[in-house]
Amino acid sequence: MLPSSSVGSTTSVCSLSDQVKKYKARVIHDEHDENNKHGKPRRAIDSLVVLSVKAITNQFSTKANPMQGIPLKFLPEVTSRLPLNLPITATAPHIHDENYWKRCCLNRSDWSNFQIEHHGLTWKQLFLELTLQEELEKYDPTNSNTSYNDLLNIIRACAPHIFTLEIDQLLSHIDLSEIFQCLPNLTKLKLSYGVKQIGMKYERMLFGMKISDATALSHAIKNTITLSSLLLPSNLLDDDLLRMIMTGLIKNSTVTTLDLSHNKITNHGARLLAKLLVPTSVISSLNLSDNQIHAEGGRYLARGLKCNTSLIELNLRLNRLTDEGGKLLLEGLVGHRSLSILNLSNNALGRDTAEALCGLLFDPECPLTILDLSGNNFTESDVSALYEGLERNTKVVTFDLRQNQIPKEANVLIQIAQIIRRNEIEGRHA
Structure with missing residues (x-):
């Protein structure tokens, strides 16, 4: 008597495989269809796997954790079938497939100029950062279909993937300190209180930062432990608003890049900012271009620079330093061993500054490598004095002297260009 065994135990696996391959998916024929007289197949019956995937995608946004229990090998199939208009609160926490987020990005025709390298080289981060920027820019509590709680839910859903925010308008003047609390990974914030596409509906009150905005921002800066770049251009910032923001900046130890360009900061503001340039400062880049800083402001900044050890880049373009202010500022740089990029263009500088x-x-230990002195009042004799200082210098590789009172054919310009070229070539081989 033969021992009991499972069915097919004596049949080879290869033979079974060959037999299975003979069977095809069952098809449905519609005998009542007049246009289908020859019994041609109308459609194939979906497999159980396909039916399961369709069920998951159809009910994706209704489940608390829609991806739970799905084998890893089927995840790409599920995400490839998902529609691109699902709520961000449903997709952001659960979908990690980069192909899905790439489809979402490419589906946005108004995002034709995005650059993934500015968003961590991931499609998900790019999509979530740009989407959150749009949500914040268009949110208006007086005229919006999105409630404040809905906005907070969107922020919390995106939060783990938000590292950079660049906001060009904030009509709601929302409390930034609360937004910061929801974004534990935010490292860069660019914020301008402007209005996009305003057309003929211009109102002065729509532009610029308010006292409440400055107060909320100072609290956010004071408490953040991740923010490293703070860019506040074109906010109509005056000395009073700057003083409020400074209460947070003074107690902050993470911001290394500070951009206050295109504002209304005067000498008093420069005096406040000089307090940031203490020996314990971590600020490496300070942009004060296009403000209203005069010679006295140059004096205040020079005092701060004398004891500073962290600043690498300083931009004072389009201010009103004049020759006196330029001289005072440069005197503060004597002995400074970190500043390598200095922009003093369009400041009415002259002989004393030269x-x-x-x-x-x-x-020989001067660290300056990039100098921009364009758009000033330097004459050929002033530039000759600069040439004497450059003769033995081996570090300056960029020296912009355009739009000064110097003839284009001046021999000294050719000599300076040769020195800069020599330094550049030697620097490459060093």
Whole structure:
């Protein structure tokens, strides 16, 4: 008597496989269809796997955890079938397939100029950051279909993937301190209180930062432990608003890049900012271009620079330093061992500034490598003094002297260009 065994135990696996391959998916024929007289198949019956995938995608936004229990090998199939208009609160926490987020990004015709390298080289981060920026920009509590709680839910859903926010308008003047609390990974914030596409409906009150905005921002800056870049251009920031923001900046130890360009900061504001340039400062880049800083402001900044050790880049383009202010500022840089990029273009600088800079360049340990002095009042004799300082300098690789009172055919410009070229080539081989 043969021992009991499972069915097919004596049949080889290969033979079974060959037999299975003979069977095809069952098809449905519609005998009553007049246009289908020859019994041609209308459609194939979906497999159980396909039916399961369709059921999951159809009910995706209704489940608390829609991806739970799905084998890993079927996840790409599920995400490839998902529609692109699902609520962000449903997709952000659960979908990690980059192909899905790439489809979402490419589906947005108004995002034709996005650059993934600015968003961590991931499609999900790019989509969520740009989407959140749009939600914040268009949110208006007086005229919006989105409630404040809905906005907070969107922010919380996106939060783990938000590292950069660049907001060009904030009509709601929402409390930024509360937004910061919801974004534990935010490292860069660019914020301008402007209005997009305003057309003929211009109102002065729609532009610029308010006192409440400055107060909320100062609290956010004070408490953040991740923010490293703070950019506040074109906010009509004056000295009073700056003073409020400074209460947070003074107690902050993470912001290394500070951009306050295109505002209304005067000498008093420069005096406040000089307090940031203490020996314990971590600020490496300070942009104060297009403000209203005069010679006295240059004096205040020079005092801060004398004891500063962290600043690498300083931009004072389009201010009103004049020759006196430029001289005072450069005197503050004597002995400074970190500042390598300096922009003093369009400040009405002249001979005194040239002589002060010449003395600075004589120092073999002067770290300056990029200098922009364009759009000033330097003459050919002033530039000759600069040439004397550059003769033995081996570090300056960029020196912009355009739009000064110097003839284009001046021999000294050719000599300076040769020195800059020499430094650049030697720097590459160093």
